């Protein structure tokens with residue numbers, strides 16, 4: 369070896385060593401805190417079926433735009449289980465994480481969504497109601513197994529897709545648990561395992577149902593209310609932004625993916641069922657360090673027809689939110705938004721009321 373080559377070799381080793389040292393210093397400086405980070409979960413049902421199901425289908429053009437947006441804006445697209453693990457481990461901090469969830473297991477997932485998802489290399493979490501599997505308009509077990517083999521996550525969405533809150537209060541837990549056992553038998557028979565994630569049918573739940581899922585070893589369950597998941601989110605009432613023909617346009621999609629979690633530390637009532645008092649009062653306790661409390665707004669089913677009372681104590685803001693008019697739909701969303709103090713970001717929270725006496 370010539371002296372000159374030796375010099376270069378020694379120099380190269382020196383540079384590599386220095387580089388490794390610099391990288392480790394850099395990594396140490398950026399150490400992420402466990403339980404940090406936000407997850408924007410999206411909720412889909414049908415794909416390219418908007419002529420028949422405008423309120424639960426996105427058009428294929430919209431869906432393709434969504435995937436292209438996630439790709440172009442450097443989102444990390446994870447399954448829901450992976451995303452929660454990232455939040456717990458701290459890997460999520462500073463990342464743009466999106467989760468694609470799909471409820472019910474319709475045939476258009478296989479026919480229309482899957483080819484596009486595969487093109488982008490994205491996986492989704494699919495919540496399956498087991499009784500309708502293989503029926504007209506639904507995927508069959510072979511297709512669901514194929515999704516699982518491709519790395520998709522399969523969650524539970526009940527056996528019968530029933531209205532559990534229609535049962536008398538004392539029966540809800542038993543009826544829900546019996547349905548869950550059917551779901552588990554069917555999952556065992558066709559997938560050889562039971563799920564650890566759940567999505568409530570119609571997004572309707574109450575504390576007794578949460579307790580049953582916890583008893584059966586579930587890790588988390590998803591509701592149908594818009595919002596952003598963060599480390600403090602109730603894991604058994606996780607928010608998702610619904611996507612359909614109306615909300616699926618790119619402007620709305622991009623706006624949702626830029627939203628931040630409002631840090632609601634307590635929401636009352638715990639049971640989101642409207643009782644004697646209608647319109648009902650929602651009381652929220654919010655860790656408001658980052659939000660401009662003067663800019664808080666509320667919406668009822670998307671309309672600014674509500675009032676807010678505000679009080680403050682020890683850095684916690686208490687809001688009492690109430691619709692101006694009696695709620696008349698089976699499910700009504702109260703949504704609260706607020707800008708950040710510096711005006712650069714928005715925070716979002718929503719709560720879904722149910723009136724079981726009203727039929728859809």
Ligand SMILES: [Zn+2]
Nearest residue numbers: 471472569570
């Ligand atoms: Zn459903």
